[in-house]
Amino acid sequence: MRICIVGGGTAAACLVMALARTFGSRDVDLVIVEPSDQLWRGRAYRTDRDEIVVNAPHTMMTLDPNDPEHARRWLARHHNGGGAHQSWTQEVFPPRHIYGRYLEESLSQTLDGLMAADWRVTWLRRRAVSVAPDGDKALVGLEGGATVPCDYAVLCVGGPSGYDPYGLAGHPSYISRPYPVASALATVDPSASVAVVGCGLTAVDTILGLRAQGHQGRITLLSRDGILAAVRRPLQVGRPTVMTPESVQERLDRSASPLRLSTLAALTRAEALLAGATPEQIAAEMSLADWGLSRVRRQLADREHVRDVDWLQVTTWALITTVHLWWPTLPRRDRQQFFRRYHRLWNSFTSPMPAATATTLVEMADSGQLEVVRGLEGVKATQQGFLVVAQHHTVEADVVIAAATAAPTGHSATPTGAHELMDSLIHNGCGQRHPDGGLRVQPDTGRLVDRNGRPQHSLLALGHLTSGTHYYMSGIPMLVWRGEAVAAAIAADASTGVTSAAPGLLAP
Template sequence: MAAVGDRSGRRIAIIGGGFSGSLLALHLLRRCRPEDRIYLVERNQNFGRGLAYTTGNPNHLLNVRAGNMSAFPDQPDHFVRWLQNLPADQRAGIGEPNTATLGASTFVPRRVYGNYIQELLGDKIWREGQGHNFFLLTDEAVALHRDGKGLSLELAVGRRYPVDHVVLAVGNFPPTASTPGYFGDPWSSTCFEGLAPDAPVLMLGTGLTFIDTVLSLQDRGHTGKIYALSRRGLLPRVHAAVPAPWQYELPPSGRNLVKLLREVRGIARIAESAGVGWRAAIDGLRPHTQRLWQEMSLPERARFLRHLRPWWDAHRHRAAPRVMARIEQAIGSGQVELLKGRIGDMARLDDTSLVTINLRGDNGRREVIVDRVIDCSGPRSDATRLDQKLIQHLLASGQVRPDPLRLGLDVDRHGNVIDAEGNATPDLHAIGPITKGTFWEIIAVPDLRIACAALAERLL
């Protein structure tokens, strides 16, 4: 296999051209020298979006206000200014045709944010003349080799690229495979194919993915019954109409989970009494969340995942008001029915499925007949089960290891990947959802932009 490229300047390869990888590439291009090279390896030529920002449905809104979605930590109003400079017809497509109403509190369609990231990266490459620094490799990375000369990244086509650093930005792991009557990927184009408008459906999970899937069904004219099953039946809370700022004078400690929970509840009650609401107390935790997670012992983190995670997700990852209004209307009309429990059995009957649900507590069992089951429980996280050639190669060769809680890969506090022997690797890094085991809060834009800026600064 032939190696390509010379060794002048810094060579950095980013594996994954979704949001995390593209944002990191953008921050690297802001800092690189003329002789540096940034390789973005992505099989899909539609880089910059990732799964979240690929949706074409204008009713799939960001779950964060525009004011918190700038790509740059040092320019917090960058995204809002970009929105306000859009042509009038594009602003109308957002639902806010007037520049005056398109502000920091707006929840915009996710596809618009994908356009934003693509445009920023495109400006760096073409308008600002940094095409000589940037190389989009539309291929799959399959192996990372180490020898006396250093690192070389091998692609499926057989080429090897000498590099100084590799960053794993593979995004969320793909969902489970589909089987007859069961659809593991709610974003698949085949998920709704052949589904009659009045057909009953069972959705697994009641989080943000469930909400998007309900909207997608309704926008297709679906009127049939939608059963929504989760262990606790928790829906994401709705964002307040107007955000209220809140700062912790004495930030809590994560060393004792019970004490932390008690303290956050107390602060939420104070916020409610002060008239700013519990949401402000939860949002005020954001600057401290990664620290709190890292202060927890491994058993405490496991306890959090086992007992508190659903409650945290429901309160922390909220939905836009007009989105939740539609969901509440669907629940009120009876189209959507929330069920608390777990699947006990599922049998395929011709073109339908008979699903037996063990209801939570002492509420017995419930049988429903549905045309299909759609898994909306979110992406998987166990790296050992990820069907991706590079990750499997790195695991097999001992260059990486899963984190102890199987939330992704094990990394240190700087994002350096930890190998099978427990050593941090200075030239192999990871960023984004794959690092949740170390950072926990590392999937939203406000956290990722800080991580990308910091990693770009270290690498260059």
């Protein structure tokens, strides 16, 4: 059996590990189509500054869902000489580039074992420009005209190219992709005034990168709502009881009508209250009126009073572990309402920053170097630099850094280098765009859905291309989990003689 993986980033790494667990010593011909000069790391985990760290505990960053200690054991073996690199707790996190080494070395060791078990593994450093079914198999077209026939093609082509809503691409002082920060920010003058568009983790890493290289100029964070990544709370016990995968699936099975956003909101509130939240606490976290560094200061203070069971962690985990069930069932109008009201809060809670990072931001704000501005309306180039316009604020900047992604309320930007591939999928009818971005896929299996609504037996996708069908695909835990589902779908085919079931998500 030949499996062709299109893409060689982090999503592909998670899929290879899942395939290895699923198929073991069976006869597999694995072909990886990736034109770059390195595999597995993606942009976010390449060589970079030590200050740019991962933002999740080791149990959520493991490549093996059956072994929560896998990543921490690797770190202990490879960085036991002292220093912050050897630490990985709920409060202390290793640098992203160290985690990138974990990805590389884990995949190298796994592939060596697979080849010893007679797998054939080939890396084609070419760009895929087309994918199409070929009977009950698939055909991957490469730049230059060569083709790769295979039994299954899995598209793991990564995220979109730089977000450029204001048409600034090509300007010498506009940085569209801040990772790796060590190289992306190297040309920024230490005294320059910098406007960072975005308030999520990428924006936070951008600030840390500027600070690490001794930046002295003013830094302004700007976004529409000014909601920064939440402050990570101390790890506590407690698990969801109202919104579990089982209970949500049961509700969906017994109802002929789709789940509505109002029902979802009520279930979430019930989960929070049962976990010990007060109505006032819920209102504070859900309020968009509390924003910027004021919100960060409050969250830093609140984390000092977290109970044995932390309602916010329990509720966030309830949403993360059930979103794959309820999101595809929401009516389009409800999804649009979710984007408008909850999307930024979701990103804030599901991708929190370490408390130490939050403290650094507060210190920079207290010194007058950092400011957060909401109500962003536009950015335009001037003869002197840039003029950034917000509802009640105008900022002049020497440098603008894009650290935001497009909200998934329409067609998402095409992944870098995949324009021809996407066009071919749509043109030949074996792919269909999702109105919320990405391609339509079968939720359980990741199989592409053709223009007639039929799942494609031999064509599957993992990661960014499935956004729309899967609202939440950020981070290693979701890639590992969905990778298991894709491997299980391939294994379930009668021709393989293998059965497998995707495990549940690891606890935080």
